[in-house]
Amino acid sequence: MVTGREVRLPADIIYADPSPGSSTETRNVPTMQQARYAGRMPKRLVHVHQIAMEQLKQRAKCSKVHYDQKASVIDYNVGDPVWCLIEGRNVGLCPKLENIYEGPMLIQQKKINS
Template sequence: MLEVKKTSARHPQSNGQAEAINKTLVKMVWAYLVGEQDEWDQNLGCLAGAYRSTPNESTRLTPNLLAIGREVRLPADVIFGRKDMNAEETPSYACYIEDLKDNLHSAHEVARRYLKNNAKRSKQLYDARQSFYRYEVGDAVWCLNESRKVGVMPKLQKAFEGPNLVKKKQSDLSFVIQMDRQGRERLFHHNKLKPYRGENLPKWIISLAKKL
């Protein structure tokens, strides 16, 4: 069954895979058009094809190989030829399917191994840069105030709002925060929270924290 997971608002780091491909495509479009922005969308097809045939830094394999079990024929392959294009024997349907399954299985095993090592390295680098505070359910917190009022300079607004209550811990970095006594909830990333150090907590936080 497909599980849908939400990411915290205005925090692109929570959706890293989508943001990474968007960032890469924007760089490719910019480099390809050399500053010209007319009809840029007409070039997305060839740029996407170039991306899919280029080995990924994390998996060391091309998206084509991981998705369809083989490399696609590029224009240069059609013009100059490629070894596997000149095969004398055409495999049977059963052999083709079996080879395709083996190729996909091998490619995915290699990709998982590289992704695991890359994720471990990325986590070490991220943890080294972060001042980490471990929030728990029932903690009182300040939440970054990202709302903007018309006619009011953002720098003159309160940087944080609260105190609020940690209602649910989705991971070490994502938390469901109850914003008021009416039960309004929002999802926040760790770096948009600060621990509440005061003693004058609202009664609804004290009451609800005892039940969690």
């Protein structure tokens, strides 16, 4: 599905077909069956790609449903203590050793989304 052809392993290259009359010239000439296979391959690859994309979409929907079941929304009220994320970084200090939260702070006003 990935390459659209049979994978040639190192052993296949080292141990070529030992049958009499087989040489590199005769093995590289495509047969009629191989030509038909090669002619059908682009359509089949497009079809396989469409199937894979549909499966990815279905998995994304299932993952979202599973995530949403476990997600929770916390409703904060005025006067609740919270930790505030510090998004800016100080130049010259190691980010690993900096505090990323400041607080505790009290909520003074609640923004209403409309």
